[in-house]
Amino acid sequence: MRRFIANPLSLRVQLLPRVVLANTRRPYCVACEPTPPQAPQAPPAPAPPSAKKSTPPSPSTATDLDxxxxxxxxxxxxxxPLTPGSVFFLPHGTRIFNKLLAFMRKxxxxxxxxxxxxxxxxxxxxWEQSGHWENYAEDMFSVTGRGAEGEAAKAKQEGRYLEDEEYGLKPMNCPGHCLIYASDDRSYRDLPIRYADFSPLHRNEASGALQGLTRVRRFHQDDAHIFCTPAQITSEIADTLRFVHAVFTVFQLPSYELFLSTRPEKYIGELAEWEQAEGALKEALNTTGREWAVKEGDGAFYGPKIDIVLKDAAGRRHQxxxxxxxxxxxxxxxxxxxDAGGEIQAPVIVHRAILGSVERTMAILMEHTAGKWPFWLSPRQATVVPATTAPEVIAYAEAVQRRLSGVTNTLTTAxxxxxxxxxxxxxxxxxxVDASEGKTLGKRVREAQKRRVNFTLVVGQKEMENGSVAVRSRDGKQLGEKTVEEVYQMFLELEKTYQ
Incomplete structure (x- = not known):
């Protein structure tokens, strides 16, 4: 058993022993379940010499763009290696991560x-109450607290929870959201209640399965749970499907497939509940106007589900x-x-994730865009390149940087x-600002393009006198001379329209 001391004064964190059993894993919350990484694909055959000159690299033609x-x-x-499967996002990666969360929050x-x-x-x-300990324990991290040792029998007799009871780092949010729901009395007028949560999750993935951002041990989800009445199921599912379509459209990932996974051979609950649930999902799927297919018997043991599988620019499929x-x-x-008649009823829960793992979504978008991020999501939106080493030109470049960054609302060298x-x-x-010494203007411009910076803004004596910049796009296209305020307004419009 591997053990890691998180804090010698509070908690002892350890990995539960992993037992590998063929086809016995029973995930409780499939909406929170990461999909297995795809099998490695063989590199594509080299393009003929003539194609190499005319075809730009893309995720499907360049193996270095994973x-x-x-x-x-x-x-x-x-x-x-001191924390395998846990990602350190650097400043540029953190900007992308935060923008994805900000987008979902909007x-x-x-x-x-x-x-x-x-x-x-x-x-x-x-976790025992939720069923996760029975169905998911091998994929959880166990945590032991320090407290009232030796009081187990007394605590059990008095119905108290032990302070030194074993804990578990959460692999999903649904039990916690149930506690929030249960913290107050609810009326049918309160429903639906939709809780969203970006809290970090932890899963004890096998070390051999860890891979970049697509398979990790610590990750985040755009996780949400909808508490609704049975009569609200169809409308909530239909709204969620519209939400999915809107998000994929913004990310320019319009190619996706819909699957309805129905009651498995082993299930819990009443047959009538299953039939009602599957009927509601079918009705919601029909409202999309898209084709969908059935995966017979592929639902979770506690409820049916809809899986959305998208295709990226290279034709790879991701759930x-x-x-x-x-x-x-x-x-x-x-x-x-x-309910309206004053009777006590149980709500239905809709587990829902659109991005799924935010980390995996970032990986998909990296490869889908070949690292050429749209401006609104880009970690490097513009670089100001002074044409000379004259102190006044460099000072002007820094003033342009402050104004376009939004730090100042006027163009000033202060x-x-x-x-x-x-x-x-x-x-x-x-x-x-790239005012690197010992590099020509052309080299600094090329380096900005290599870094996939969306816009390179060249400034010299003329631009300083005019309060302008010479704008060059990422693909090298000259966009001409623009005032600094025109560029800032262009940035606002690109962000507003998700370009």
Whole structure:
């Protein structure tokens, strides 16, 4: 058994012993379940000489454009052997990560979700109640707390929870959201309740399965759980499918397939509940106007689900979004609401993830875009390149950088900000200055293109006098001379329209 001391004064964290059994893994929350990494693909055959000159690299034609190579080239993240499977996002990678979360948070306002923050550690008692300890224990990290040792019999007799009881780091959010729901009395007028959560999750993946961002031990999800009445199931599922389509469209991933996974051979619950749930999912799928297929018997043991499998630019298939119904957790946690007639009823839970693992989504987008991020998501949106080493030109370049970054609202060479703190509504962008000594202007421009910077802004004596910059796009296209304010407005429009 491997053990890691997290804090000698509080908790002892250890890996549960891993037992590998063929075809016995029974994930409890499939909406929170990462998909296995795809089998390695053979490198594509070399292109003929004539094609090499005319065809730009793409994820399907260049083997060096896998997400791990892109991450190294762009300085997005690193991983240490001292914490395998846990990612250190570097500043550029953190910008992408935070923008993905900010994007989802904006949509939550539109689709009626409320964000919550839940603990990452719970007592074993909770996991036994939810069914995870029985069905998922081998994939969880065990944590032991220090407390009232030797009081087990007395505590059990008095119905108390032990302070030194075994804990588990959460592999998914659903039990915690059930506790939030159960913390107050609920009426049918309160439903649906939609809780969203970006808290980090931990799963004890086998070390041999760890791979870049696609298979990790610590990760984040755009995880959400909808508590609704049976009559609301169809509309909630239909709204979620529209949400999925909107997100994939923004990411320019419109090619995806829908699958309905039905009741497996071994299931829990009443047959009538299953038939009602599958009927609701079918009705919601029909509202999309898209073709969908059935995976007979592929549902979770506690409810049917919809799997969404998308295709990237290279034709690779990834399961990210999942929507599933759950009639069992409400019973396990004794969740209730009072209906219009004053009767006590149990809600239905919809487990829902659109991006799935945020880390895996980043990997998919890296390869889908070949590292050429759209401006709104890009970690390096612009670089200002002074044409000369004249001090006044370099000072002007730095003033342009501050204005386009949003740090100042005017073009000034003053180094101190005019106000001590930025307003919450200020739009900021990542813009840096490359005034490297010993490098020609052409070399600095080429290096910016190599780093996949969206715009290179060249400034010299003329631009300084005109309050402008010479704009060059990532593909080398000359966009001409623009004022600094025109460039800032262009940035605002690109971000506003997700370009």
């Amino acid at each position: 997400h791990q190579s892109i991450a190294v080239a762009q300085g997005l993240y690193t991983i240490s 949509q939550y306002s539109l689709y009626g979700y409320e964000e919550v923050i839940s603990p990452i550690i719970y007592k074993k008692t909770l 990210t979004a999942t929507i599933q119904l759950d009639f069992q957790l409400p019973h396990r946690f004794n969740l209730k609401y009072r 180094t101190e900000p005019p106000i001590p703190i930025l307003e919450m509504a200020t739009r900021t962008f990542f813009v840096d």
